[in-house]
Amino acid sequence: MRHIIAVLLENEAGALSRVVGLFSQRNFNIETLTVAPTEDPTLSRLTVTTSGSDRVIEQITKQLNKLIEVVKLVDLTEGDHIEREMMLIKLKATGQHRDEVKRTVDIFRGQIVDVTSSIYTVQLTGDQGKLDAFINAIGGAYILETVRTGISGIARGDKILSI
Amino acid sequence: MEMLSGAEMVIRSLQDQKIEYIYGYPGGSVLHIYDALAQQDTIKHILVRHEQAATHMADGYARASGKPGVVLVTSGPGATNAITGIATAFMDSIPMVVLCGQVPSTLIGEDAFQETDMMGVSRPVVKHNFAVKHPSEIPGIIKKAFYIASSGRPGPVVIDIPKDMTTPTDKFKYVYPESVSMRSYSPATRGHSGQIKKAVELLLSARRPVILVGGGTVGGRASAEATELARVLNFPVSTTLMGIGGFPASDRQWLGWPGMHGTYEANTALHNSDLILSIGARFDDRVTNATEKFCPTAKIIHIDIDPSSISKTIAADVPIVGPAKSVLLEMLALLAKSDTQPDAEALSDWWAKIDQWRQRHGGRYVRNENGSLKPQQVIEALYEVTKGDAYICSDVGQHQMFAAQYYKFDKPNRWINSGGLGTMGFGFPAAMGVKLHYPDAEVVCVTGEGSFQMNLQEFSTCSQYSIPVKIVCLNNQSLGMVRQWQDMNYESRHSQSYVKSLPDFHKLTDAYGHKAITVKTEAELIPALEQAFALKDELVFLDIYVDPTEHVYPMLVPKGSMRDMWLSKTERT
Numbered sequence: 001m002r003h004i005i006a007v008l009l010e011n012e013a014g015a016l017s018r019v020v021g022l023f024s025q026r027n028f029n030i031e032t033l034t035v036a037p038t039e040d041p042t043l044s045r046l047t048v049t050t051s052g053s054d055r056v057i058e059q060i061t062k063q064l065n066k067l068i069e070v071v072k073l074v075d076l077t078e079g080d081h082i083e084r085e086m087m088l089i090k091l092k093a094t095g096q097h098r099d100e101v102k103r104t105v106d107i108f109r110g111q112i113v114d115v116t117s118s119i120y121t122v123q124l125t126g127d128q129g130k131l132d133a134f135i136n137a138i139g140g141a142y143i144l145e146t147v148r149t150g151i152s153g154i155a156r157g158d159k160i161l162s163i
Numbered sequence: 164m165e166m167l168s169g170a171e172m173v174i175r176s177l178q179d180q181k182i183e184y185i186y187g188y189p190g191g192s193v194l195h196i197y198d199a200l201a202q203q204d205t206i207k208h209i210l211v212r213h214e215q216a217a218t219h220m221a222d223g224y225a226r227a228s229g230k231p232g233v234v235l236v237t238s239g240p241g242a243t244n245a246i247t248g249i250a251t252a253f254m255d256s257i258p259m260v261v262l263c264g265q266v267p268s269t270l271i272g273e274d275a276f277q278e279t280d281m282m283g284v285s286r287p288v289v290k291h292n293f294a295v296k297h298p299s300e301i302p303g304i305i306k307k308a309f310y311i312a313s314s315g316r317p318g319p320v321v322i323d324i325p326k327d328m329t330t331p332t333d334k335f336k337y338v339y340p341e342s343v344s345m346r347s348y349s350p351a352t353r354g355h356s357g358q359i360k361k362a363v364e365l366l367l368s369a370r371r372p373v374i375l376v377g378g379g380t381v382g383g384r385a386s387a388e389a390t391e392l393a394r395v396l397n398f399p400v401s402t403t404l405m406g407i408g409g410f411p412a413s414d415r416q417w418l419g420w421p422g423m424h425g426t427y428e429a430n431t432a433l434h435n436s437d438l439i440l441s442i443g444a445r446f447d448d449r450v451t452n453a454t455e456k457f458c459p460t461a462k463i464i465h466i467d468i469d470p471s472s473i474s475k476t477i478a479a480d481v482p483i484v485g486p487a488k489s490v491l492l493e494m495l496a497l498l499a500k501s502d503t504q505p506d507a508e509a510l511s512d513w514w515a516k517i518d519q520w521r522q523r524h525g526g527r528y529v530r531n532e533n534g535s536l537k538p539q540q541v542i543e544a545l546y547e548v549t550k551g552d553a554y555i556c557s558d559v560g561q562h563q564m565f566a567a568q569y570y571k572f573d574k575p576n577r578w579i580n581s582g583g584l585g586t587m588g589f590g591f592p593a594a595m596g597v598k599l600h601y602p603d604a605e606v607v608c609v610t611g612e613g614s615f616q617m618n619l620q621e622f623s624t625c626s627q628y629s630i631p632v633k634i635v636c637l638n639n640q641s642l643g644m645v646r647q648w649q650d651m652n653y654e655s656r657h658s659q660s661y662v663k664s665l666p667d668f669h670k671l672t673d674a675y676g677h678k679a680i681t682v683k684t685e686a687e688l689i690p691a692l693e694q695a696f697a698l699k700d701e702l703v704f705l706d707i708y709v710d711p712t713e714h715v716y717p718m719l720v721p722k723g724s725m726r727d728m729w730l731s732k733t734e735r736t
């Protein structure tokens with residue numbers, strides 16, 4: 001099963017490499033990884049999506065907690081949560097397809113953020129499923145380049161991950 | 164306020180940390196630190212002949228004393244040579260602080276002379292590592308390093324010190340912090356009372372219990388509490404390879420150690436048990452055999468300071484995160500207050516079964532009739548001559564298993580071996596570290612001619628500092644454990660396990676100025692050992708020829724349960 005683990009870690013050189021190293025060292029799998037400093041400049045927040053049996057997920061959270069620079073973490077998938085990913089995608093937009101691409105972008109509430117006579121560059125935000133659905137709807141033949149940020153997540157309601 | 168250079172701060176911090184010995188080897192990046200070291204006399208430095216040995220010396224010292232060992236090496240090859248010893252300490256949770264030189268910060272990343280990314284190289288085998296970014300950070304980092312290394316689940320900590328952080332002319336204010344507080348690191352100081360209560364209820368209702376004493380009992384200095392608990396409950400005790408000495412081997416309640424070369428009675432009792440109380444053991448693959456067949460009827464209470472050790476390989480029914488000592492004290496207090504007693508009748512039946520199992524193998528081996536020696540009898544003789552009171556520092560292989568099986572340890576911290584990583588070459592330098600700290604104790608390195616040659620250069624260090632360890636080399640002219648597996652699994656094709664060109668160990672020992680005794684027959688054995696131990700101030704190398712065809716038994720059958728064992732070359736359970 002897929003899990004989204006949110007981690008607060010000390011914003012120090014090398015802290016990220018410890019997290020990434022842990023995953024490869026212990027044969028855990030990383031599907032997506034995002035990281036950036038928080039409003040408190042001494043802390044970074046990292047979101048990792050991973051999958052595995054309950055035993056493996058338990059080990060992942062325990063081993064992450066064991067890293068000295070990890071301050072706190074939560075498995076967001078244990079409760080209600082919001083997850084988002086952003087995609088920038090460059091699409092062929094020529095001839096009769098140019099309108100069709102525009103319509104599809106509108107249906108998915110994407111935004112065209114750059115235009116040439118033959119290309120639309122589209123920005124799209126949503127959960128993984130929405131982004132995947134857009135790619136399917138456009139069709140591989142029209143896709144020139146994609147870039148996805150990986151998943152960020154936050155718990156719903158009054159649950160807060162902070163120190 | 165005192166103004167010191169980074170190099171002086173390194174040495175002053177170690178002094179303020181009350182460090183007595185450091186083990187190391189100088190080189191370009193640590194010259195400033197070595198110069199500061201030369202200008203004081205409270206810390207003694209032991210110059211090894213290879214950095215790996217420095218880490219094993221620090222490790223041996225730490226295992227015997229419970230205090231962190233300290234290593235000082237240079238950048239590049241100095242640091243990478245230390246890696247095996249750091250990994251050895253990591254696998255066995257041994258406190259250690261390793262100070263590594265680094266090229267000047269201005270050259271990092273430029274493939275400078277003797278540059279290695281020690282932060283990256285060491286990351287998977289340390290509890291934590293630090294890179295010094297400014298000289299003024301040095302005292303704080305050193306204080307944190309010792310705190311992290313020796314608290315919680317202990318382990319090695321590396322400090323990477325670029326050369327320009329130690330420049331003698333750059334002086335900064337020196338204050339050694341009195342305490343450490345880290346928001347991201349707070350190891351458990353006691354177990355959860357509710358869980359402990361639940362555990363005690365289970366203990367009192369057990370009918371076929373076994374207490375499993377692991378390395379965390381010995382390292383956590385909780386042997387006395389574990390022993391008391393076992394006696395109060397009258398439960399059988401098995402000590403893992405790392406837990407040997409955590410419960411007295413001469414006690415009737417001791418079953419020996421479990422796992423691959425464990426005793427028949429320990430493995431069989433665990434397999435048939437209805438409750439296992441694990442105190443700081445981590446259910447390593449060398450203990451459990453096939454995890455899906457592990458102890459099918461047992462509930463498991465698992466005490467461990469490291470939550471990630473609990474339910475890692477074997478699911479625990481009652482997990483207790485906390486230091487062994489405080490958890491056991493709490494259990495003892497609850498037992499003292501309890502109206503319920505352990506089920507004496509069930510326990511009496513259980514003991515009767517165990518006593519039968521004890522008869523089945525009982526550590527038997529067959530002596531040779533021609534007077535040539537079996538390795539087991541050498542260890543038995545060693546036990547007799549040292550009256551069971553020596554520190555035994557073992558290398559890795561058959562001799563390690565024989566030493567653990569046939570030397571009966573009544574005290575903790577006396578059995579010193581590389582259990583997790585299985586590092587050949589560990590025993591000799593570890594013994595040196597122990598002997599320096601306990602000069603009046605008998606300190607023995609039990610080794611084989613294979614393992615010994617991995618760190619024999621330390622003969623030279625022993626000459627320089629007069630370190631009179633005794634070396635018992637079970638010379639079977641082959642890599643015995645490899646050979647045993649080849650006999651059992653590869654139709655005796657002894658691929659590269661025969662050492663064709665052994666040195667003359669007698670001459671070799673002479674060359675370094677030590678004493679050697681060669682033993683080839685049973686008649687020579689005891690007199691040779693007595694002579695060796697009578698020479699209090701000399702390093703004695705005993706080159707003892709043993710039967711190369713001998714195998715270690717019992718041995719768990721691969722992919723089986725704990726009760727599936729070979730008991731000899733021809734007998735299986």
